[in-house]
Each structure stands twice: as structure tokens, then as C-alpha cells.
Amino acid sequence: MSAQEEQIKYLTEATKKVKEHAFYMKRAIDANDLDTTLSLAADMLRELKTSLLTPRNYYELYMSVLDSLRHVEDFFASLNAAGTPVVEIYEKVQHCANVVPRLYLLIAVGGVYIKSGEAPAKDILKDLIEMVKCVQYPTRGLFLRNYLSQTSRDKLPDTGSEYEGVGGNVKDAYEFVLQNFSEMNRLWVRLQHMGGDKSTRKKREKERQDLKILVGTNLVRLSQLQGVDTDCYRDVILPEILKNVVECKDTISQGYLMDCVIQVFPDEFHLATLETFLTTCTKLKEKVNIRTILQSMMNRLSLFGEGEGRIPPDLDAFRLFNDCITKILEERSNLDLAEILRLQTSLMQFALKCYPGRLDYVNYCLGMCASVLSATKSESLDETSVAEVEELLSIPLSSLALQVLDLQQYSELLTYLPYENRRQVATILVRSTLFSGGSLDSVEKLEKLFKAITPLIKDDEKESSGAPEKDEADEAALAEFKEEQTLVARLVHMMKSPDTDVQFKILSMTRKHFGQGGVKRIGHTLPPLVFAGLKLAHKVKKRELDAVKVQNKLKALKEKQEKIEQERKERQAKKAADPEYEPPGPLEDIVMPDESAIPKPPATSCRKVFQFLHEIVTAMAVSYPDLSLKLFLQSAVAADNCKFKAIAYEFMSQAFILYEDELTDSKAQLRALVLMVGTLLSCSNFEKDDYDALITKTTQYAAKLLKKPDQCRMVTLCSHLFFVGSAEDANHYHDPKRVLECLQRALKIADGCMASSAHVHLFVEILNHYLYYFELHNPLIADKYLTGLIALINEHIDSMDHGEQRTEVEGMYRNTLRHIARKKEEEETKEKFKSIVV
Amino acid sequence: MANFGELVLVIGDLHMPQRAADIPAKFKKMLVPNKMQHVLCTGNLTTRESHDMLRNLAPNVHVVRGDFDDQQNLPEQKTVMIGAFKIGLLHGHQVVPWGSLSALAMKARALDCDILISGHTHESAVTRKDGIWYINPGSVTGAYSPTGGGDVPSFILLAVQGEKVVCYCYKYNEAKDSVEVSKTEFSKGE
Structure with missing residues (x-):
């Protein structure tokens, strides 16, 4: 018979006996026969003495016993209601010969006893908790105490409860629960050491995991006590729990209970005791996964921070967590690189959520990671660590977007990632930049951005990865590449400096970067730059015209001033010659505008912008003749609009050259010609000879179509x-x-x-x-x-x-x-x- | 709910990402699926994403080829029957001088339509000439145009009910971050 089959056999037999006893017991209850009932109940409860069942199966048995035990409880209560004092039953039960049945029955009567009010709750509870001590076999003890805990849970003299006062106060209540907790934890830990060799260790651990909820229930009980306030929690409850956690020196217990504490007690309690809690974390056994404990505490607090509450300003939660992490890193040698990175990542996430303005915190976490990474001797990171670094760098993007580039450590960390992973981070960076909607209005900002997104802008220098090769059948890679380049292209529209000179510098610098992208990229990235340039040209033109207007006004003003000065001198001369001379009227005072208030002409002229555009489109022409032709035509219309006849002509002729040299497909020719005619008709400032030359050529092309x-x-x-x-x-x-x-x-x-x-x-x-x-x-x-x-x-x-x-x-x-x-x-x-x- | 008849979205010249990063958020909120029955697009979607976006909006989507569209399979022009109206649709760069109503009139006669929809100038307009209605939705992204149009994102919504059309012209005011609407009503043969 296998162990499992044996278990089933034992359980079936025991359950059968329980049912039998219960059946006769119920008859005795119906006959109102207390003595028989007690003796049969004891028989039934004796089944719980077994040590053959695994905890899981013992639980099954326990549940069926408890089912019938309820009838006994009710019976006791009805006896009491009919006039029998509970103390009599209590005394009677004490005579039960067997320990386990006696204790179960005592607890059952104890519950009725407290309810009857015949004795103070605290005395009965004390009595019971003392008596259950004599069961030291772990599984039996744990379930017995669980029964005690369950029976007593609505009978504690908690603040506001009906048993408060004569029955005791909240102190009696929590001391009772704490004591039960402490004993149960001890039993639970002892279960691990119930004989057996190494091979049974795993089995024991599994059994203990099945039982943990019994221990944890006590913490839930504590959290439900109305009378426990923040002070009480901080001064009594938590220290007592933590003392047990630390002293038991048991990995499973420590991990489970720390997590339990986080989950069951309210946020306010945690905020008041964070330091104590974190100090305890550093004292836990090496194998306890502290990261998950810290993470769940940080998550708990950041959810609180995001919700209605706020972390009190006098609580430096970040520092506390950081101190704890630092200490753990110092003391623990078993943490691998990925785990360290995970710890820092969760701390950074906490900072982002709870301290949104504190970029220094984020930078600090990144810096810690950078220094850990620089300390690792190996040439390249393992896969898990790479994934962690990628995660670390991606997380702040959603809330900080471009601001990450102000973090010194961010770019530093990027260098630790392989090209491919940097590309992933870069894509998220561009996406969040676009989403944030801010404007890229300085050359410095853009330099930083381009450096960070280099993998999107050009191929890796070491490898030729990045832009997929044309013959490559990988359509997915091609689609991804296209999508990325579209994102980069969209960035151009965020480059918006109100100062045309700065804007020109931005566009020039962008072109330098985009220009290194290779043929496949420029088809996506340069056209938006051309349109941004055209937009700029119109703006510069307006600025130039405004400057001329202002200069003309100034000139007129100056002339007027000189005239008045002349007149003044003449009048003075007349007055000197003839003291009787009366001037015809006062002279006007010309106030020249303040030098600094006069709008300056742009440093970058409109002409220069067109020259820039010419260079860009020319650079694309060989690879993208069709598109470049259209861009030349667009530029021609814009130049004509800005009254640059010669430049407009140059753009037109470049388009014509492309038509002649590069466009061989008859459909493409037809489409281009239609646009050429439309463009020519949209320009109105050509010199007549130039126009004649252009339209004659166009008509010739038309007549030569296939x-x-x-x-x-x-x-x-x-x-x-x-x-x-x-x-x-x-x-x-x-x-x-x-x-x-x-x-x-x-x-x-x-x-x-x-x-x-x-x-x-x-x-x-x-x-x-x-x-x-x-x-x-x-x-x-x-x-x-x-x-x-x-x-x-x-x-x-x-x-x-x-x-x-x-x-x-x-x-x-x-x-x-x-x-x-x-x-x-x-x-x-x-x-x-x-x-x-x- | 008031019965608007069939709703037709007239939209075009998106030019993303070449000339604009995105459609204004205020417009995006209005352009949601299950409201319109038809989309008539004057072209220059330029990317697949833009195409997919339109396809999500309505069951009947008609797109013609703009001067910056590379997709060879898009038609240069087409006609669509909605209500009692035969509607001609083309991008407009093929008709010179660009934006000229007299030139567009030739196209309207060729397409034998009651309403001619064209774009390209990036300036929205609803005009009547010699019994034909000319509708230009402008550019929904406010894409740059060297002729001086553009800047103001716009689109048009037609509510067609039998022989009647109500034409809502939406314009985005960037300075105020608001949408302005103007309305034109007409009937067939008017």
C-alpha cells in the first residue's frame, strides 16, 4: 500500500468512527443526558489524538469533528439556559480522562461559560490558554489552539465588546491572542524538526505551508481588535510579533509572518512602525526573500500614497528603505546581481510613486545600480541581469519621459545594455516623449535625447544590425523598423523653439544625426525635417520683413529728429542775432525707442534655411528620386511664396533634373508631371524668361509621354x-x-x-x-x-x-x-x- | 436621439508623420467608431496606421490617392452614392490650377456628380457653383502646405437624409484648444 493509499485508509476509518460516535452522541443530547453525551463526545474527540495523518488529512478529520462538536456547544448552552450553571459542566468536563478530548470539551464549555457571564472572560481565557499548553505535539496542538482561537474570537474583552469591564479589557484580549500566536508559531516551527532525514525536509516544508494559515489567523485576530490603536500596535503588538519572528530563526516562518504583518494591519500602523519593521528585516535568516517583503511593503505604502492618504512629511520612508537595502547588501553575500537590481528597481518605483518630484531619489537608485554593475568583473551581463536593467530603465519613462535625460546616471546605465536592449528602451523613451507632449526646444536637450536613442538613429558600429536588409524575408522585423522610424519622424514635430535661430540650430543638428542613419532610415526621417524646415522658412521670412519695417520706421524717426535738431540750431542762431525773436511754437521731442526693445533681424536668414533644405533633399535624391522630386516642388512653392525667384527656380530645375535622370516608369512620370504643372501654376514670382524656360520644358515632357x-x-x-x-x-x-x-x-x-x-x-x-x-x-x-x-x-x-x-x-x-x-x-x-x- | 440620417465623415491630408505628429486630441475624441456610416478620405494618409484608423471608424471607407501616397492600388478618383447624392471624390492635386472652382467644375461634369469632394489645399470650404456643391475638408492634422494653407486642422461631417444634407465643418483652434463648428444645409438640385 502506498503512503497515499494508507492515508486515505486512515482518514476513512477515523471519519467513520467519528460519525458513529456523533450519531449516538446526538441521541444522548436529544435525551438530555449530559453524562452520556460527554462520554460519547470524548470518544469522538479521541480520534483527533492520531498522529498517523498528514496535516492536510488531519484537517479533514478536524472539520468533521468540529461539525458535531457544535451540537455539544449548543447542548451546553441549552442546559445553561434551562438553569444548569456552566461552572457545573465545566467541573464535570475536567474529569474526562484523555487530554485531547478534555481540552476540546473544556474550550466548548469555556465559550458558553464566557457567554453566560458567570465568570469574567479574562479568567476563563487565561485558564484555557494555560491548559492547552499540555498538548505539545505540533499538528494536534495547532488544531486545538485553532479551535480555541475560533471559539474565543467573539468573546474577547476587546474595547466596546460586551465582555469588556468585569470581563477584562483590550490588554487581556491581545495578550491572550499574542500568547496563542507565540505558542502556535513555536509548534509550527517544531513541526519542521519532527525527526526524519534530509529527504523528508521538503515534505515537512510542504506540510508546514499547508498549516501556515492557522498561525496567521492570530495576526488577523489582532488586527480586528478595536482597542488596539497605533500606539498600542507600535509599543506592544508589533514588538511582540517581531520578537517571535526573529527568535524562531525559521526561514518559512519569518518569510510568511513578515508578509502577513504587511497584509493584515492598516497603513497607518505601518507608517508609525516602518523603522522597526525594516530593522527586523535585516535580522532575518539569509534564505528569507527579503526583496519580496520589502517590495510588498513599498507597494502597500505607494498604493496608500497614490490613494487618499499621504506619507507624512516627517517620515523619511525612502531613506529608511534605502538604509535597509544598503545594510542587506552589505551583510548578505548570497544575493546575485539580478536580485540586487530588482531591489533597487523596486526602491526606485517606490520613489517614483511616493516622491514624484524627487528626481534625485531616482538618480540615486540608478547610481547604485551603475556602481554595482561597474563592480562586476565579467565582460557582459547575463540574460536575467540585462532584462533587469532594461526594466529598470523603462520604468521611469512613463512618468518622467524626457526628464530621465536630466538624470546623470540614466545615460551611464544605458551603456551597460546590449545594443538590442538599448533599442527597446529607446523606443519606449521616444513613445513617452511623444505622449508627454512637451516640446524639444533646445539643442542641448536634443543632443541628450539623440545620444540616448542612438540605436534608433543609426546602426551599431560593431555590427550591421538595426536596419533590416532588403532581401531579408523577415517581415515582422521590417514592420518593427518602420514603426520605430515613424516614431523618430514624429519627434521632429516636437522640435518647436519660438526663436527661429535656435530652431534652425535644432534642425541642423537633427539633420547631422539623421544623416548618419543610412539609406533606409533617411527615407523616413528626412522628409519631416524638410517640412519643419519649410515651416521655419516662412517664419524667418516674416521676421525679416518685420525687421525691415522696424528699421524703416527707425530711419524715418531719425530723419525727423535730425530735422528738429537743425531747426533748434537755427532758432538758437536767430535768437542770438535778435533777442526779440520769438519762435513760432515749441519743438517736438522725438523719443527714440529703447535699443533693446527693437526686434533684431534673425541671425539665420531665410535664404540660409532654403540652402539647408536644398542640401537635405539633394542628399536624398539618389535613393528616393520620386519623393525628392516632390520635396523639391514643395520647396519651390515655399521659396516663391517668400519671394525668392532664383531659389524657386533652382528647386524647380532640380526637380526637372530628377525627372529626366531618374524617373523612367511612365506612371511615375505622369504623376510627377501633374505635380510639376500644379507647382508652376502656384508660383507667381518667376522671372519671365525663367518661367518660359520651365513651361516649355514641361510641355515637351508632356508631349514625350509614352x-x-x-x-x-x-x-x-x-x-x-x-x-x-x-x-x-x-x-x-x-x-x-x-x-x-x-x-x-x-x-x-x-x-x-x-x-x-x-x-x-x-x-x-x-x-x-x-x-x-x-x-x-x-x-x-x-x-x-x-x-x-x-x-x-x-x-x-x-x-x-x-x-x-x-x-x-x-x-x-x-x-x-x-x-x-x-x-x-x-x-x-x-x-x-x-x-x-x- | 435625433435622426441625422447617414453620417459621412469627410477627412484627408493627414500627412503623418511627414508633416504632423498626430491628429489633435480634441478631434480624436470625436472620431470614434460606430457613429459614422461612411468615411470619404481625400488621401495623403501616407501610412498604414492612418488607413487602419479610418477603417476602424465606419463600415464603408473610401480612400483616393493623394500626391504623397505611395500605395499604387488606391484609385485616383471615385464616385459614391449616399442618399440621393452622387458624390465624386478625388485628392485634388490633379486639377490645376490647384483649388480653382472652374477647373474643379470640369471634374464634377466628368464624374457626373452632385457633390465634389477634394482636398490638397489644406483649407476647408463648402461652396456652391452652377448647381454643384464643392466640399474641401482641409487637413485634419493642420498639415503644412507651401501655398500658405494648413495650420488649422479641420474635417467635415455630412448628415445625409434622402435629398437633404447638413454639412458640419469642424475647425480646431489651437490657441484656445477648442473646436469650432459651422453649419451649411442644402438640398439636391438646389
Whole structure:
């Protein structure tokens, strides 16, 4: 029979006997026969004498005995209610021959005794606690005392309880519980040493873990006493508990009870006794996991700090914890590196939560870790320690974000991490920086940031990791890389200095860092920098214009001042020559504005900003021609907006060069051309010759497109380049003849598209353009062209195959004719449109 | 709850992360799933994340290709029927001169639509010309535009009920950190 089967057998047998005895006992109770009841109850309780059962199984048995014992308790109470004095029963029970049954019965009667009020509660409790001492077998003793604890829990002479007064006071109550606690802990510890060799040690430990709750219940009892206040806890309760903890010299007991103390007593008590508690921590056995104890105390207090309460200012909790940790580190040699890091991490977490303003605390914890790490001789850290350092560095980010860079020790610690882990921390740093929403407004701040996030900005110098290779099939890595670069790109929009000169320095410095990122990174990181630069250019331009305005005003003021000075001198001369001379009126006093109040022109000129932009986009051009072309076009519009004709021309020509040299895909060409036309139309300050050169080139590109319909549409679109602005605009550009030429050329190309039957569609599109210029009063676009084109479309549209294409064309054509009809009716346009024949 | 008919979000030119870090928080709170039936986007989402965000907002999402969108599979233009309205949608950089209503009118005739939605200028507007309504939602991130538009984040919400449309134009005022709304109502064939 295996040990387990044996256990089941023993338990079944014992339970069976208990039930039997209980059955007859209940009959005796029904017969109101006290003596028989007691004798049968004793028989039943005798089963608890066994030492064959494991604690777990003993518990099962104990529970079934207790079930029936309740009937006995009730019986005692009913006897008492019927007039039997409890003391009589109490005396009678004493005659029970066996110790264990006698004590259980005594406790049962004791409970009724206290309730009856026949004797003071404290005396009965004292009596009971003295008597139970004679059971020293651990398991039996623990359960017996548990029964005592349970029976007495609502009968303690606690403050406010009905037993207070004659029955005693809270002191009697807690002394009773403390004594029970102390004895139970002793029994519990003794269980560990109940014979057996090393092989049974583990088994014993397991059994003890099963029983710990019995010991802990006493602490819960203590925490429930109303009469125990902070002073009492500090002066009596806690010292007594801790004395037991330290003196028992037992690892399991110490670990469990310290944790119990933290969990069961209120925050206020802990705050009042933190120092005592922590001092005890340093006295615990080496194998006790002090870190988890400290951590749960710190968690408890920080939850309190975060909630309604506050840690009192006169309590230097951080120092206390730190002293404790320092002492532990000094005295304990069995702590490995990861464990030390964990300790510091939890202390730092505590500081972050309870002392949000105290960055020095955070820095201190980081510093402690740095010095521990620097003391380790090994070249590289083990995996667990790396994970701990990564954790340590990630935790402060959520609350401090960029502020971590002000912590001297932070960057120092980063260097201990392998590149890959630094990259992880860097990602969190960037995320929390973005989330915090603060602005990156100084070069120094950014230098620090870039240093910390180097793994995101460039590849490791030692290895070529970082940006994944193109042929690498690892899509997840590529997606992660993209995500990281997007985060870095977003950072650019947080670079916001109100001073344009500082902003320029920031952007220049950023470019230097981004520039080292390699081809894959710059595609993500440089475009936002270009747009930030363009934004800056507009701001600098405004500052320059404002400065000029101010200078002009100053100049006028100075001239006026000089004139008045002249007049003054003349008047003085006149007065000297003729004492009778009366000046015509007082002279105005010109007050020149204070030198420091005059806004200074920017140190970095707008021109310089554009030069900077030119350099960035040029650097990207080879790797990203398509994108760079668009960025050149954007820059051209901005430069034109700032009235830099030559610079705008330069940007345009760079775009054109890219178009010619790099864009080979016909779809890409078409898209680029559309943008080039739009851009040219958005610029209004080109020199005429420059503009002519640009639009001629553009039209040539249009005519050279591969597909005929594309050619046709682009040539049509190019017609706009020759008709810019209305006649009233100062810089309008009207070349009616070239417009007509474009449209006629487009018609010709469209005519050649008959094979693909795209021609009718193109005709209608061109008709719309004729109409457009007709409405804009292009003198060469005459009604006859419109009439002719309409006739042409009418001729071709019927021969179109029925289908989607035809429906589409018909819709567009119908709308166009409807538009003409509308114009024929409207008062203003009636005259002009009447000659068009539909 | 009042019946708004079908709610259509008109949004575009996000340009994240190239020109803006994010959509204003005040807007984000308004742009939540299960409120709108349609999203019409004028393009320049530029990233997958932005696409996913829109897809989360409504069951019907229509996106056209902006000048800075790399996704080749996005259409240049499309039409969508909502209520009694045929709505044309395109980014707008293809129509020159940019933002010109006369030029857009040609597009509206080509797409045979009652409402033409376009972006690109980063300036929101609701305009009527020759019986067609032109709607530009602006840039929801207030993305930079070299022509001087931008700066003011905006989007438009259409409540379409049969032949009627109520057009709510939302603008974000950064200085006040507040959202301003203006309203335009019109009916088909008006």
C-alpha cells in the first residue's frame, strides 16, 4: 500500500468512527443526558489524538469533528439556559480522562461559560490558554489552539465588546491572542524538526505551508481588535510579533509572518512602525526573500500614497528603505546581481510613486545600480541581469519621459545594455516623449535625447544590425523598423523653439544625426525635417520683413529728429542775432525707442534655411528620386511664396533634373508631371524668361509621354501654364496663342487614339477645356471652335460601343452641354454664349 | 436621439508623420467608431496606421490617392452614392490650377456628380457653383502646405437624409484648444 493509499485508509476509518460516535452522541443530547453525551463526545474527540495523518488529512478529520462538536456547544448552552450553571459542566468536563478530548470539551464549555457571564472572560481565557499548553505535539496542538482561537474570537474583552469591564479589557484580549500566536508559531516551527532525514525536509516544508494559515489567523485576530490603536500596535503588538519572528530563526516562518504583518494591519500602523519593521528585516535568516517583503511593503505604502492618504512629511520612508537595502547588501553575500537590481528597481518605483518630484531619489537608485554593475568583473551581463536593467530603465519613462535625460546616471546605465536592449528602451523613451507632449526646444536637450536613442538613429558600429536588409524575408522585423522610424519622424514635430535661430540650430543638428542613419532610415526621417524646415522658412521670412519695417520706421524717426535738431540750431542762431525773436511754437521731442526693445533681424536668414533644405533633399535624391522630386516642388512653392525667384527656380530645375535622370516608369512620370504643372501654376514670382524656360520644358515632357491618352491629357493640362491669373492681376501671364496651340495639339493626339476608342472621351475633356478658357475670356478661344468640337463629338459618340465607357462619356458630355445651356440663359453670360451651336 | 440620417465623415491630408505628429486630441475624441456610416478620405494618409484608423471608424471607407501616397492600388478618383447624392471624390492635386472652382467644375461634369469632394489645399470650404456643391475638408492634422494653407486642422461631417444634407465643418483652434463648428444645409438640385 502506498503512503497515499494508507492515508486515505486512515482518514476513512477515523471519519467513520467519528460519525458513529456523533450519531449516538446526538441521541444522548436529544435525551438530555449530559453524562452520556460527554462520554460519547470524548470518544469522538479521541480520534483527533492520531498522529498517523498528514496535516492536510488531519484537517479533514478536524472539520468533521468540529461539525458535531457544535451540537455539544449548543447542548451546553441549552442546559445553561434551562438553569444548569456552566461552572457545573465545566467541573464535570475536567474529569474526562484523555487530554485531547478534555481540552476540546473544556474550550466548548469555556465559550458558553464566557457567554453566560458567570465568570469574567479574562479568567476563563487565561485558564484555557494555560491548559492547552499540555498538548505539545505540533499538528494536534495547532488544531486545538485553532479551535480555541475560533471559539474565543467573539468573546474577547476587546474595547466596546460586551465582555469588556468585569470581563477584562483590550490588554487581556491581545495578550491572550499574542500568547496563542507565540505558542502556535513555536509548534509550527517544531513541526519542521519532527525527526526524519534530509529527504523528508521538503515534505515537512510542504506540510508546514499547508498549516501556515492557522498561525496567521492570530495576526488577523489582532488586527480586528478595536482597542488596539497605533500606539498600542507600535509599543506592544508589533514588538511582540517581531520578537517571535526573529527568535524562531525559521526561514518559512519569518518569510510568511513578515508578509502577513504587511497584509493584515492598516497603513497607518505601518507608517508609525516602518523603522522597526525594516530593522527586523535585516535580522532575518539569509534564505528569507527579503526583496519580496520589502517590495510588498513599498507597494502597500505607494498604493496608500497614490490613494487618499499621504506619507507624512516627517517620515523619511525612502531613506529608511534605502538604509535597509544598503545594510542587506552589505551583510548578505548570497544575493546575485539580478536580485540586487530588482531591489533597487523596486526602491526606485517606490520613489517614483511616493516622491514624484524627487528626481534625485531616482538618480540615486540608478547610481547604485551603475556602481554595482561597474563592480562586476565579467565582460557582459547575463540574460536575467540585462532584462533587469532594461526594466529598470523603462520604468521611469512613463512618468518622467524626457526628464530621465536630466538624470546623470540614466545615460551611464544605458551603456551597460546590449545594443538590442538599448533599442527597446529607446523606443519606449521616444513613445513617452511623444505622449508627454512637451516640446524639444533646445539643442542641448536634443543632443541628450539623440545620444540616448542612438540605436534608433543609426546602426551599431560593431555590427550591421538595426536596419533590416532588403532581401531579408523577415517581415515582422521590417514592420518593427518602420514603426520605430515613424516614431523618430514624429519627434521632429516636437522640435518647436519660438526663436527661429535656435530652431534652425535644432534642425541642423537633427539633420547631422539623421544623416548618419543610412539609406533606409533617411527615407523616413528626412522628409519631416524638410517640412519643419519649410515651416521655419516662412517664419524667418516674416521676421525679416518685420525687421525691415522696424528699421524703416527707425530711419524715418531719425530723419525727423535730425530735422528738429537743425531747426533748434537755427532758432538758437536767430535768437542770438535778435533777442526779440520769438519762435513760432515749441519743438517736438522725438523719443527714440529703447535699443533693446527693437526686434533684431534673425541671425539665420531665410535664404540660409532654403540652402539647408536644398542640401537635405539633394542628399536624398539618389535613393528616393520620386519623393525628392516632390520635396523639391514643395520647396519651390515655399521659396516663391517668400519671394525668392532664383531659389524657386533652382528647386524647380532640380526637380526637372530628377525627372529626366531618374524617373523612367511612365506612371511615375505622369504623376510627377501633374505635380510639376500644379507647382508652376502656384508660383507667381518667376522671372519671365525663367518661367518660359520651365513651361516649355514641361510641355515637351508632356508631349514625350509614352501613352497617347496620357500625352493628350498632359498637353491639355499644360495649356494652363500659358494662361495664369486674370488680366487684372499684376503678374498674370497670358499667351492665348500657346493655349490654343496646346488644345489643338491635344485634339490631334486624341484623333490618333481612335483605335482604343478613347478618342471621344478625350474630345469631351478637351471641349471642357475650350469651355474653361472661353469663360476666362481667352480671346483666341472662339465660339466656332466650341461649335466645331461639339459637332465632332456628336458625329463620333453614336458610333461608340455600348458599355460603361460610353455611359461615362455620355454623362460627361450631357453635363457639358447642360452647362452651356445654363450659360446661354444666365443674364451675364447670355450674350457671350449665344453663338455656340449645340 | 435625433435622426441625422447617414453620417459621412469627410477627412484627408493627414500627412503623418511627414508633416504632423498626430491628429489633435480634441478631434480624436470625436472620431470614434460606430457613429459614422461612411468615411470619404481625400488621401495623403501616407501610412498604414492612418488607413487602419479610418477603417476602424465606419463600415464603408473610401480612400483616393493623394500626391504623397505611395500605395499604387488606391484609385485616383471615385464616385459614391449616399442618399440621393452622387458624390465624386478625388485628392485634388490633379486639377490645376490647384483649388480653382472652374477647373474643379470640369471634374464634377466628368464624374457626373452632385457633390465634389477634394482636398490638397489644406483649407476647408463648402461652396456652391452652377448647381454643384464643392466640399474641401482641409487637413485634419493642420498639415503644412507651401501655398500658405494648413495650420488649422479641420474635417467635415455630412448628415445625409434622402435629398437633404447638413454639412458640419469642424475647425480646431489651437490657441484656445477648442473646436469650432459651422453649419451649411442644402438640398439636391438646389
